[in-house]
Amino acid sequence: MTQGKVAYKPSEEVDFVIVGSGASGGVLAKELSTNGFRVVVLEQGPYLTENDFTHNEIEVFVQRQLTNHPDLQPTTFRKTPDEKARRQSCVMYGRIVGGSSVHFTANFWRFHEIDFIEGSKVGPIPGASLVDWPITYKDLEPYYTKVEWEVGVSGLAGASPFDPPRSKPYPMPPLPVKGSGVVFERAAWKLGYHPFPAPMAILSRPRAGRDACVNCGFCLGFGCEVGAKSTSLSAMIPVAQATGRCEIRPNSYAHRIAVDRNGRATGVEYFDARRATHLQRAKGVVVCANGAETPRLLLLSASSQFPNGLANSSGMVGKNLMPNGNALAFGVFDEPLNDYKGFAVSRVMHDFYELDHEKLGFYGGGGLDARFDFTPASFAMSGLPPGTPRWGKEFKKALRQNFTRTLEIFCHGTSLPVETNSFSLDPDVKDAWGLPALRMTFRDHPDDLKLMSWMQERAMEILEAAGAKTRWQAPIREQQFAVHLLGTCRMGNDPKTSVINSDHRTHDVPNLFLCDGSSLVTSGRGQPTMTIQALAFRAADRITALARGGEIGS
Amino acid sequence: MAKPIDRHAAARREFLWRAAGAAGAAWVGTQWPAIVAAAQHAHHAVSAKASGKFEILTPEQARVVEAIVSQIIPTDDMPGAKEAGVVYFIDRALKTFASDTLEIYQEGLKRTNELISAKYPGAVSFAEATPEQQLAVLAELAGESPSARQRGLGLQPSDSFFETIQMHTVFGFLVDPSAGGNRDYAGWKAVGRDPEHTFSAPYGYYDKGYPGWEAAKAEAERK
Secondary structure, three states: OOOOOOOOOOOOOOEEEHHHHHHHHHHHHHHHHHOOOOEEEEOOOOOHHHHHOOOOHHHHHHOOOOOOOOOOOOEEEEEEOOOOOOOOOEOOEEEEOOOOHHOOOOOOOOOOOOHHHHHHHHOOOOOOOOOOOOOOOOHHHHHHHHHHHHHHHHHHOOOOOOEEEEEEOOOOOOOOOOHHHHHHHHHHHHOOEEEEEOOEOOOOOOOOOOOOOOOOOOOOOOOOOOOOOOOOOOOOHHHHHHHEEEEEEOEEEEEEEOOOOOOOEEEEEEOOOOOOEEEHHHHHHHEEEOOHHHHHHHHHHHOOOOOOOOOOOOHHHOOOOOOEEEEEEEEEEEOOOOOOOOOEEEEEOOOOOOOOOHHHHOOEEEEEEEOOOOHHHHHHHHHOOOOOOOOOOOHHHHHHOOOEEEEEEEEEEOOOOOOOOOOEEEEEEEOOOOOOOEEEEEOHHHHHHHHHHHHHHHHHHHHHHHOOEEEEEEEOOOOOOOOOOOOOOOOOOOOOOEEOOOOOEEEEOOOOOOOHHOOOOOOOOOHHHHHHHHHHHHHHHHHHHHHOOOOOOO | OOHHHOOOOOOHHHHHHHHHHHHHHHHHHHHHHHHHHHHHHHHHHHOOOOOOOOOOOHHHHHHHHHHHHHHHOOOOOOOOOOOHHHHHHHHHHHHHHHHHHHHHHHHHHHHHHHHHHOOOOOOOOHHHHHHHHHHHHHHHHOOOOOOOOOOOOOOOOOOHHHHHHHHHHHHHHOOOOOHOOOOOHHHHHHHHHOOOOOOOOOOOOOOOOOOOOHHHHHHHHHH
């Protein structure tokens, strides 16, 4: 399928060029091509398929076959804007067709009503720019349903009393429960909480020509060899290519959005595999390059016409980065859980989704899941209790005792938007193509760190109630590495304080649209991919309506 | 070296065929050539490192590496680093993904032998030292580099020889055999990981007999 039915010449003006083929780019490619538009998708990484995916940890984790590589595209980091950034690997994203949806855990929670109206409900928060979205949960609900049915999500409707309203049940029952899920579930009930079967973007039944999960245990970090993980690669791109109107062009690294003197985008300049540069012409440009590369591309597209970067009259491009907080608690059980088998997560709880911030003294909310996402090698490097010897007889004994008996409770939570937390262009460091490197400026809002410590304590209580005799927690540290890349071109009605409107159209350039993690106004509670895809389905409807109304074509 | 290699390829094929079996005959029909190609590829990839010769390490260096890794993950009633072929994994690593650590190895191995000679007059090679002497020297090397590892695999390169060889030993013992380590699934057996690549529920002790979500919920509510 990597060779599609159609190939366009860059000089040929297509209807849309989409930058990025990940969670949102895949959905937009499928929707826009299905709606009759001619589409080119530029993907900087290679086009791998299920037959290319292995359980080879060296290729995946060390050589980074599926993700961005710090040697090719170095990044720099600093905590505050007055510091000079130093070279440090600080973001990770999928750099292949399908993007980060290929290697993710596949936790698929909808955002709740509160996530869209938190600015007015609990704001303002000192030191944060927490505001409401220009759309509500109700606007997005039909598109969440679309994601569940078209991309493929397993779950049990109505199982969580905290779930927002839904128009349709899940298309598939939940995946089987794991040992971690059973002990977590029982303990949570014992403590008066409401655990429920995890909604996962993994097929529990064969569906749409794809196989159900075979429980191999190589999920987080890996591409799924049987296509059971519901990724853009497995679920969206094949449909887009089957229309005969969509070309997926891999190894194409976008570095500039071209604009005419009327301020309209005319296409996207990119490097091909040989580093020759081309301009793909298009009537409309849709950037889905992720919350790091989308703002970077806009900043790289600065010109005398747009001196602060394209679509950046607000100065908000790259600002308000929200990576989500996370905290881990570990427990070792008497009997084998064998949690290395299967997908990562089978039980979740949302009792802490909306915390009383006045009572607790900090803002935030989150969800907890019970999981095991180690391979044997990664477990040996970082899954043993603190103080365990790292070599010799005792090391080996601990591995044998703990590998099959350990689980993690993963606490996922809000990140407050803070304007100085941002992506920008590094003034000194360049990537292998000579382009300015991505620079991250980040320091957690104090409330985010308090929330993580608080949730971690609850996780420890659950582990105790579950009967884990050995328990420990990973220290809460200030974050310097982001995987969830959210909020950096936020959506809003006011062109002075936001980059895109609720149609995902940039306020400044009428035929330029942005849709990915950068569009988010708040961070949700830690599982953004489903919302990114729901936004993409909605954006496709809006863009289609605008195009049919003659508002995009030149 | 030849025999275990064939078993790797066989196990790999078994995985692919099992996966295909789960998908049903129609899927096999469309994917058949690809599956065969993938199995062939896996076979060649594994065979390629099956020479039994060292490409980077000298025979003396290989002896010292094998002695060190055999102390990091010793053999007991279960296979250790030696049985998993970790020294071959490291030799290949130094030619491929970890070629930038070659200097750390060259210096570290030299220093390991120097430590042995300094502490135990008459001893010249770590490989020939007594187990007690080896343990004492390794403890000294390990003590020089207090671990500050973060979660994740391979994200924390270190310029310490002990940290580097410890990490490579873990990799060589426990990575999926397609990555060139864990010969005969020796490492997975030693940690209790079933060498299969497909499973079905129940997975372990606690989920056996789980009555289903609704029933479990009703039971919890009665209490």
